[in-house]
Amino acid sequence: MVEPGEIHALLGENGAGKSTLMNVLYGLLQPDEGEILVDGEPKRFRGPGDAIDAGIGMVHQHFMLVPVFTVAENIMLGAESTRGGLLNRRSARQRVLEVSRQYGLPVDPDATVEDLPVGVQQRVEIVKALVRNVDLLILDEPTAVLTPQETDELLAVMRTLKAAGKSIVFITHKLKEVKAIADRITVVRRGRTVGTATPDASEDSLAAQMVGRTVKLRVDKQEAHPGEPVLTVGGLTVLDERGQVAVDGVDLEVRAGEVLGIAGVQGNGQTELIEAIMGLRPVQDGQIMLHAGRAGTGRDAGGRRAAAREGSLSLVGRRTRDILRAGVGYVPEDRSADGLVMEFSVAENLVLDRYDDPQYASGIALSPSAINRAARDRIAEFDVRTSSHLAPVGTLSGGNQQKVIVAREMSSPLRLLVAAQPTRGVDVGSTEFIHARVVRERDQGTGVLLVSSELDEVVALADRIAVMYRGKVLATLPADAPREQIGLLMAGVTDEPAPEKDT
């Protein structure tokens, strides 16, 4: 089904079975039924070694590299050439240079992998596959960790490989990339092939095939009516686990009734920034203020603003619990690690940060009936697909787990919503729903701070976009700023004419 010298895109939502299919192809999983034909011959792979022998290579979503080894050492790993029992480093280097020249993939064989940017690490993975003479290369969501520019480079590399007669299976759920590079497209949904398409198919029709119904790819939203600031961050400096400065003197302002999007490649201080705001990480320097933030003109400043009774409040050094109670909603970036207790029921997770609220408990006695009633309401309101409100949340799909978090955070009046990667690993349908709820929250006068490494998401939702790079906010741009400009800023390029500040 994949021709030589072809780029075949495998398109599907998270959990559609793309990765499982490819893991079978690469010998990591065994098929229960059916067979794999390579050059017309049925093959059975007992492990990745068999797959590599048959000419199949794979670049995983999470790189399989040893960070402290050099590029050449990583590439030779598992296929070390030895001379008299010693590693033959020279021939390894030679081979790396040969391959990288042949396919136009510049890598320095002596660099240590952990010092390399993510895009280059990915290139190392590709070279690693090519050194083993594979004919078919599987790329599993290769663009998830790349800046727009790095993505363009990767697409160029893929074209080079194609020209050299290699076949590529390109797994993704990003429609734009598929259209840009693929020769043929296979759409999978719930473990089945639901159709094949050519790249000239429209994005809407591809999305519809992927989800099984028509979806809106654009977020419907009216113009924002920003009010007074709800959150001001000034000169904020925060350290990461290793004591390195992760957030470096950041100034931000989020106003009532607007979405401030923070764009940036992952690992540029976004996580530390929001953890500092939420009181989960100590602040080294600077201030974080939460204000009453009256809603903008033309908005009903009624009951929803009840939370805004206390006026301004410094969040530095405050406990997470108090910050949440002050009217801040928080959708953490890693839902399974920080957002949910997987063993707990949906109902319990829906009250995880309000369990001792008078409405759910009297004294130290929980009120299961109130909790369950609230859970049933939220499940209906947020369209959480679960067998029961008593089912452990770990049994739900990623999208529905995320809806549980969103429902929990939006179930009380908010001044500020901090949403980190709110749709990561979430299917298109749930993404659509979550985006709509975020916009609705904004329209009710809540200030929204959105952090996402998906530029599309930031552009679709944000009213203003702040770009973070190496712990600094390089610029705050209006939402209609050209994507190229945002992309360059994400890569740290600031040679642009002085970026406009619109505050």
Next chain:
Amino acid sequence: MTESGGGTSPDKDLAGETEPPGADASGVPAQRTPADKADKADKPAEPAESAEPTESTEPAETAEPAESAGPAGATGGAEPAGAAAEGVQGFGRTVLDSILSANTVTVTVLAVFIALVVGAILIVISDSNLTSEYGYFFSEPGTVLGDSWSVVGGAYANLFKGSVFDPATLSGAISGTNSWSQAFAPLSETLTYTAPLVFTGLAVALAFRGGLFNIGAQGQAILGAIGGALVGFELHLPYALHLIVALVGAALGGALWAFIAGALKARAGAHEVIVTIMLNNVATLFLTWLIVQKGVHDPTRSDAISKNVDKTARLPTIPGVDHSVVRVHLGIVLGVLVALGVAWLLQRSTIGFRLRAVGANPSAARTAGMSVGGAYILVMVLSGALAGLGGGMQVLGTTASSLTGQVTANIGFDGITVALLGRGKPWGVVASALLFGALHAGGNRMQSYSHVAIDLVVVLQAVIVIFIAAPALVKAIFRLRAARSGGTPTTLAKGW
């Protein structure tokens, strides 16, 4: 384990029950380490499985060597103590996972069954007549097997008669050759041994649910015994009130001891396993020192034993029966009530909600605004109070009436086993405490009637725990492992 004055204790039952110190020392690690090791074995196994999901038959093989690698396991335990809080929490969670999710009722029942089989083999091996018979096994296999069967059967029958019911005493009671009390004596013995185990088992189980591995129930029980005894003989209060104050004293003693470990964990990140093990030793030596101090030591005795607890502070027994025969006391009722309370606390209270959340996912609990450190301190204090009550049962009940070096016997360490077997659930704990109480009560009779050392009971307990902690082993033995076709790496890892 230091022993002082154990042999000359005035308490008949304690003297009968006290194991030789050597057996004691060997029994303790046997019970502690399997659980410990198996949980550590989990950790390396998991990444290996997820990295290579194809090798799904591998786990059974990889885990076994890991388990037998005792020293490696031990160093693995020392590392997280120094490591960051995350590593420590990870360990606690792994422990919790393997206890709460990895086991099934089937595994529990089969583990008990395997233990009985292993016990039978040991009985045969340790019987010198039988071992000499096995010299001519091939000439008369029938006789040899028959004799083995009768010896094993006799021993287990005595185990049953000593713990549940002996038909001879029933007919004796009917015909009038012995009292009715005699017929109920075995059950009474079982319940007497069960009572403290319910408390220490609940203590360890509660800590498990809060994500902590409280190895220190033994030390906390010792401090509980001290607290209860001090109130019992230093204060002189009226009936009922004295008992209540003494129980409070026992709970406070244990809670204080556990607070040290909880506070060190919450504030300094010290691993609770290491701290509580050390505190166990401190508690044992403190007790040894305390009982010979003026004001505590019984001046009428020359051996190391404290004064007697006042009658007013003793747990009441069943009125109108011979207390030397039927010595079950109020402790078992309190134990069941406390189990009910712990079940309510865990499932229906805000405190339990917080403890369970912190135990299951500390970082999500923190993100939801809960104080993880505060929860650790709270769970340790509650756990210590329960263990302290367990220790209080020993001095305020009918087992002993004064402090000796061995007064708490092994109830703290047995509590760990009980909590494991009860899978961290309050009612599971009550059931497994009952099983262990029965084994202990029956073991006494087995020793005196069948001449099988009571140490066999310790072996049975240890074997049960090994198999509970390594369910894959049980599944492998009984070929329970599910067909390996569609299993994902995560479920395989979870299956551990």
